[in-house]
Amino acid sequence: MRLSVLHRTVYTYRQPVTDSVNEARLRPLDHPFQDCLTFDLRTDPPSTFSAYPDFYRNTVHVFEVATPHRALTVESRSLVETRPPPLPPDNQDFPFEQLKKSAWDLACYEFLQSTELVSCGIAAWRLAVDLVPKPSDVQEAAFALMRGTYRTFEYCPHSTQVHTHMDEVLRLRRGVCQDFAHVLIGLSRSLGIPARYVSGYLFTQPGPGALRGTEASHAWCEVHLPGWGWLGLDPTNNQVVDERYIRVALGRDYHDVPPTRGTYRGPESREMKVEVEVRSAAPDRNQKPMG
Amino acid sequence: MLSGRYATEGFFDEMFMADGQVRPHYRRLMERFSNLSAEEFLQKKQAVDASFLRLGITFTVYGDEEGTERIFPFDLIPRIIPDKEWRLIDEGLTQRIIALNMFLHDIYHDQRIIKEGVIPAPYILSAKHFRREFMGFNVPRDIYIHICGTDLIRDDSGRYLVLEDNGRCPSGVSYVLENRVAMKRAFPNFFEAAGVRPVDSYSSDLLQTLRHIAPGGKEDPTVVLLTPGVYNSAYFEHCFLARQMGIEIVEGRDLVVRDAKVYMRTTRGLEPVDVIYRRLDDDFLDPSVFRRDSVLGVPGLINAYRAGQVSLANSIGTGVADDKVIYYFVPKMIKFYLGQDPIIPNVDTYLASEEKDLKYILDHLPELVVKAANESGGYGMLIGPKASRSEIADFRKKIVAEPRNFIAQPTISLSRHPTLVDGVKAEGRHIDLRPFILHGDKVRIMPGGLTRVALRKGSLVVNSSQGGGSKDTWVLYGDE
Numbered sequence: 001m002r003l004s005v006l007h008r009t010v011y012t013y014r015q016p017v018t019d020s021v022n023e024a025r026l027r028p029l030d031h032p033f034q035d036c037l038t039f040d041l042r043t044d045p046p047s048t049f050s051a052y053p054d055f056y057r058n059t060v061h062v063f064e065v066a067t068p069h070r071a072l073t074v075e076s077r078s079l080v081e082t083r084p085p086p087l088p089p090d091n092q093d094f095p096f097e098q099l100k101k102s103a104w105d106l107a108c109y110e111f112l113q114s115t116e117l118v119s120c121g122i123a124a125w126r127l128a129v130d131l132v133p134k135p136s137d138v139q140e141a142a143f144a145l146m147r148g149t150y151r152t153f154e155y156c157p158h159s160t161q162v163h164t165h166m167d168e169v170l171r172l173r174r175g176v177c178q179d180f181a182h183v184l185i186g187l188s189r190s191l192g193i194p195a196r197y198v199s200g201y202l203f204t205q206p207g208p209g210a211l212r213g214t215e216a217s218h219a220w221c222e223v224h225l226p227g228w229g230w231l232g233l234d235p236t237n238n239q240v241v242d243e244r245y246i247r248v249a250l251g252r253d254y255h256d257v258p259p260t261r262g263t264y265r266g267p268e269s270r271e272m273k274v275e276v277e278v279r280s281a282a283p284d285r286n287q288k289p290m291g
Numbered sequence: 292m293l294s295g296r297y298a299t300e301g302f303f304d305e306m307f308m309a310d311g312q313v314r315p316h317y318r319r320l321m322e323r324f325s326n327l328s329a330e331e332f333l334q335k336k337q338a339v340d341a342s343f344l345r346l347g348i349t350f351t352v353y354g355d356e357e358g359t360e361r362i363f364p365f366d367l368i369p370r371i372i373p374d375k376e377w378r379l380i381d382e383g384l385t386q387r388i389i390a391l392n393m394f395l396h397d398i399y400h401d402q403r404i405i406k407e408g409v410i411p412a413p414y415i416l417s418a419k420h421f422r423r424e425f426m427g428f429n430v431p432r433d434i435y436i437h438i439c440g441t442d443l444i445r446d447d448s449g450r451y452l453v454l455e456d457n458g459r460c461p462s463g464v465s466y467v468l469e470n471r472v473a474m475k476r477a478f479p480n481f482f483e484a485a486g487v488r489p490v491d492s493y494s495s496d497l498l499q500t501l502r503h504i505a506p507g508g509k510e511d512p513t514v515v516l517l518t519p520g521v522y523n524s525a526y527f528e529h530c531f532l533a534r535q536m537g538i539e540i541v542e543g544r545d546l547v548v549r550d551a552k553v554y555m556r557t558t559r560g561l562e563p564v565d566v567i568y569r570r571l572d573d574d575f576l577d578p579s580v581f582r583r584d585s586v587l588g589v590p591g592l593i594n595a596y597r598a599g600q601v602s603l604a605n606s607i608g609t610g611v612a613d614d615k616v617i618y619y620f621v622p623k624m625i626k627f628y629l630g631q632d633p634i635i636p637n638v639d640t641y642l643a644s645e646e647k648d649l650k651y652i653l654d655h656l657p658e659l660v661v662k663a664a665n666e667s668g669g670y671g672m673l674i675g676p677k678a679s680r681s682e683i684a685d686f687r688k689k690i691v692a693e694p695r696n697f698i699a700q701p702t703i704s705l706s707r708h709p710t711l712v713d714g715v716k717a718e719g720r721h722i723d724l725r726p727f728i729l730h731g732d733k734v735r736i737m738p739g740g741l742t743r744v745a746l747r748k749g750s751l752v753v754n755s756s757q758g759g760g761s762k763d764t765w766v767l768y769g770d771e
Contacts, residue, residue, distance in 0.1 A: 021548070021579040021591040050551060050598055055423030062594045066549055106405055106412040113417070263579045263590045 001082045001243045002037075003203050004281040007217065008075045009260055010273045016068035017266025024260045025249040026076040027051075027059040028200070033086075034247060037079040044073040058249035058257060065264075074260055079281060082243040088228050094138035098226035099192045108194035108224055110252060117253040118166045118182050118197075120189035127152070127170065128187040138193055142223045142233060145187045149180055150238035155212050162254060177212065177236040178254050181219040184235040185253065194224035198232065199257045200248040203278045211237045216274050217259055220245070246278070297717055303449045303706040304719055305370060315771045316373040319485050323478070324368075329715045335477040336367050336711070342473055363466055364760035366710050369474065370722060370742040373770040377738065380443065380451060383635030384726060385734045386625060388439055391458060391612050392730065393628040394621075395435035399425055399608060409627050410620050414644075417695055418617060419665045420459075420610025422573060424580060428597065430606040431504040437604040438497070438568075439728040440464075440740075443635065445706035452638050452703070454723065455618060458609040460570045463741040464727045465528035468493060468535070470763040486768040488738040493727070494535035497568075500731030501536075504602040505565045512565035515539045515555060517546070519571050519587045529570050543571075548591030551598040566602045567592075573607050615664045615698045616642055639701055643694035652690065652699040656683050659699040660751075661690065674751060676702050705751055708762070710744055721745045723753050724764065739764035 007026060028036040041049060047063040054060050065072060088094075102108040114120050131148035135141045154174035166182040169175045175183075181197055188195035202218040204211040220234040220241060232241025249257035299307050306317045313321045324332075343365060372380070397404050398415055399422075405412045415421055440461025442454040471490050475482060498514065505512035518529040520542050533540035539555060546564065547554050554561035569576065575585040577593040595601045611617055619640045622633045641648035641659075652659060656675050663671030673686040690697045707719035726740030742762040743753035753759040 019547070019590055021577075021594065023579065048550070050594065052597055053427065055426045062551075062597075064548065064550070064591055064594070104411060104413065106402070106416075109413045110416045261579075263583065265590075 001203070002281045003080050003082065003201075003244075003246060004279050005078045005080065005201050005246065006075070006275070006277040007077075007201075007259070008073065008275045010074075010275075011072045011270050012273075013070055013072075013264075013266055013270045015267055016070050017264040017270075018066060018068050020065040020069070020072060020262060020264035022063055022065075022074070022260055022262030024061045024063070024074060024076070025054075025058050025199070025257050026061065026074075026078075026259055027248070028078050028080045029058065029247045029249070031247070033083045033243075035081045037081055038077075039079075040077045042075055044071075044075075045069050054256075056250050056256065058251070078246075080246050082246060084243045085232060085241060087240065088139060088225055088231065092139075092228065094225045094228065096135050096138060096141070096192070099138060102194050102224060102226055103192070105194075111194040111196045111224065112189050112192065113252075114189075115252040116255045117163070118186045118189070120186050121167075123167055123170050124183075124186040125190035128190045131187070132191065135191055138223075138225055139231070141191060142188060142193060142225075142231070145184055145191075146233045146235045147238060149184045149187065149235040153180060153183060155180070155236060162258070178219045180235040181221045182253060184233065185221050188221075188223050196222050196224075196230070196250050197253045197257065198222055198247055198250045199254070199259065201246040201276060201278045202234075202237075203244040203246070203280065216276050217248070218245075219254070222250070297709060297719070299707070299719060301447075302704060302719060302721075303445060303447050305445075305706055305708045305722070307709075316371050316767055318771060320369065320371060323481055323485075332367070333715060339365060339367065339473045339477050342476065343469070346469065364746060365470060365473065366744055366746075366760050366762045367474075367477070368709050368711060368717065369763040369765050370708055370724075371765045371767065372739065373767050375770050376451075377766045379634065380726065381736050383451070383453075383633070384441055384728050384736055386629065386631060386634050387441060387453065387456070387621065388436060388728050388730050388734055390621065390625045390628050391439070391456065392433075392435050394624045395606075395609060395612060396433060397628075398611065400427060404624065404627055407627075409623050410617075414616055414620075414695075415611065418611045418614045420573065420608065420614065422608035422610075424593075425608045431506065431599070431602040434504065434730055435606045436609050436612065437500055437504065437606075437730050439730070440725045441728060443724045443726065444638070444703060447704040447706075449706060451635050453618075453621070453635050454638055455615065456612055456621070457725075458612045459572060459605060460525075461725070461727065462525040462528050462570075463725055463743075464493060464737070465531040466761050467727070467737070467739065467741050467764065469531075470761060474763045485765070487765045488768060490737050490739060493737045494532065496729055496735050496737070497532065498536040498538070500729045500735070501566050501568055501604055503731035504604060506599055506602055509565055513555075513563060514566040514568065515541050515546075515564050517541055517543070517567050517569040517571055517589075519575065523570070525570065532568075538568075543586070543588045546589045546592070548589060548595050551591070551595045551600050553589070553592060553595050553601045564601060566604065568604050573610060576603075576607070610665075613665070615640075615662055616644070616695065619698065638703060641699045643690050643697040643699065648699075649690070649694055652697075653687060655699075656687060658702060660702050661686055661697055661699045664696045664698060672752075674702065677751075702751070705745075708742075708744060710746070710760075710762075712746075712748075718748070720748070721751050721753065722762070738766035 027039045049061045049063050051061045132141045132144045156174040160175045166186045169179040185195040199219050222230040222232050251257040436458040440457040444454050501514045516533040553564045574582045575587045577588045578585045579590045580593040625633045643649045659675045661673040705721040708722045709717040710720040712718050722744045727737050729735045742764040743759045745753045746760045
């Protein structure tokens with residue numbers, strides 16, 4: 001699937017601010033089931049960018065706006081080719097006992113811990129064992145947790161903030177896609193299933209049956225099936241991640257992958273407006289790639 | 292003063308052997324001191340104390356209600372290390388700093404030491420100061436720790452052991468330099484006769500180390516010292532070192548980043564900065580990357596560092612090596628990277644996160660010293676033999692709740708040194724040693740270091756924040 005994304009964030013300040021230094025994680029990842037064909041990042045006031053790969057191989061762009069400004073626009077446009085991610089074979093079992101190895105695995109260890117916004121403590125564990133009383137197969141358990149999260153929690157835009165902790169969400173029983181992802185991550189980790197946070201975009205046709213979480217950037221999670229790999233699960237929409245999902249960044253929780261973060265000198269209060277548009281961009285048939 | 296009544300009481304004493312004989316490298320000192328009357332001695336002591344007060348050589352105690360600044364008590368009887376012992380220390384510390392640097396490079400690049408099973412991944416990934424942000428980053432000249440303070444102790448047989456490494460912002464070197472100045476003033480003619488190696492090249496060695504890492508090998512780089520400010524416990528030292536090196540001392544607000552270059556605000560406008568000797572922990576360096584609430588740092592500094600426009604000493608992410616759980620693995624690192632056995636061994640250490648060790652620790656709390664993995668300055672510590680039952684019970688809970696954050700060691704009977712108490716009487720007090728290691732174009736270790744002494748009778752805690760004092764440390768050219 002070829003998809004184009006426009007992601008625009010506008011900050012407005014009451015008074016002019018200066019010395020704004022920011023990091024942006026907006027470039028879609030390149031990986032076996034997704035190519036980022038083009039990526040264009042610009043700001044207003046204009047700035048120059050440098051980029052580095054972070055610990056999880058997400059691309060981070062860094063930019064400064066030193067001069068006084070009342071508004072800052074960060075706009076990214078990307079063109080992405082996605083392919084359906086593979087699913088584990090129907091007949092493959094993932095017995096829970098195999099998870100023991102994951103706990104010592106470099107790739108899994110930190111996706112099993114409590115992190116800034118996700119707790120895999122007693123509250124998460126209680127809900128998890130309610131949903132999966134007798135865990136035996138990791139994949140089955142993960143699906144049950146996803147269904148449970150989807151049914152137990154109410155999707156409710158603006159009910160939480162970006163820094164809302166998962167424990168708070170467990171009490172509120174509602175939230176946005178970020179909270180759904182955090183909850184499923186916490187529940188999975190509490191049972192010993194490595195789970196990580198993915199931020200990105202979801203393409204959906206408008207109209208009835210439209211999916212949730214498409215008006216801004218989306219978030220979901222990936223769980224690790226021992227011996228197979230990471231499987232994407234979207235608890236907000238209760239479905240397995242497919243080619244309509246564009247992965248931008250992954251981390252332990254939202255704090256590892258905010259689309260933009262930074263500091264500036266000036267009054268604290270500001271307004272933020274985010275606009276995301278994901279469209280189908282059918283490939284130009286006259287220009288088929290060679291070979 | 293150092294009369295026959297001095298008792299070693301079964302401890303390893305630096306100056307006296309068990310039979311009361313003076314060790315050979317203390318003989319000249321003994322002769323000189325024997326010629327002094329008690330009165331003369333007292334006079335010298337008072338003169339030294341007064342000069343420290345005048346110079347404002349103080350430190351700050353956190354969490355203390357009474358005035359925060361205190362004088363660091365100084366003891367007039369110097370600690371002496373003969374050449375043959377110093378050679379061993381020098382070699383051992385050089386070996387250690389090289390291994391630590393290789394370790395830091397490795398965990399921020401290929402992670403061979405994890406992949407080959409020497410250190411389990413969880414210990415690195417859960418290290419509080421492991422900086423994920425700097426994975427794959429190449430630090431200038433591939434040096435991570437430029438300035439290291441490694442604490443050494445001696446056990447009851449006189450064997451030197453490494454107690455901990457301080458690879459972030461070790462402090463204390465200014466006391467070493469000031470102690471020497473004070474001693475020279477008190478005993479002007481004695482140093483040459485005693486064959487004491489000088490320490491006064493430290494500042495120029497430090498500057499050379501800092502200039503070595505200038506971006507692009509710049510010839511005449513601008514070096515500054517970045518301090519958290521006057522409320523930091525080591526602010527005196529920051530001023531002292533900046534003055535000695537003839538460089539500017541700056542706070543975060545004095546620096547500004549433009550187009551990934553760092554500048555210092557001056558009365559003549561912005562001046563570019565090439566190397567920053569930062570005495571500020573990673574967390575506070577740049578609010579746009581690390582702690583958002585840091586007002587001490589410089590927004591954009593990390594981006595400038597990443598762009599290779601400015602160098603930092605020490606590099607970012609060295610705190611992993613300070614983690615006391617990682618300390619446990621240093622001998623294994625030396626073996627892994629250098630194929631050598633450690634010249635100076637570690638103190639035996641138990642990791643609470645290993646099931647077998649945990650059981651041992653919990654069963655033996657009254658005998659052990661328990662330390663929090665990421666605290667320093669003698670905070671967050673339990674000394675089993677000196678602790679009350681409720682303190683032990685308290686620690687037991689903490690350890691069980693967070694085993695990754697605790698290690699335990701047998702209570703080492705630290706070596707003792709004659710130390711003045713109540714004016715003119717000498718009694719044995721426990722000491723340690725913090726040598727300062729510089730790693731630039733080569734490894735340079737200042738002869739000696741900071742000898743800290745636990746002034747309270749029987750106390751094993753030498754930290755200045757916990758009632759410790761210091762001594763001048765003499766490394767001799769020879770062995771007598």
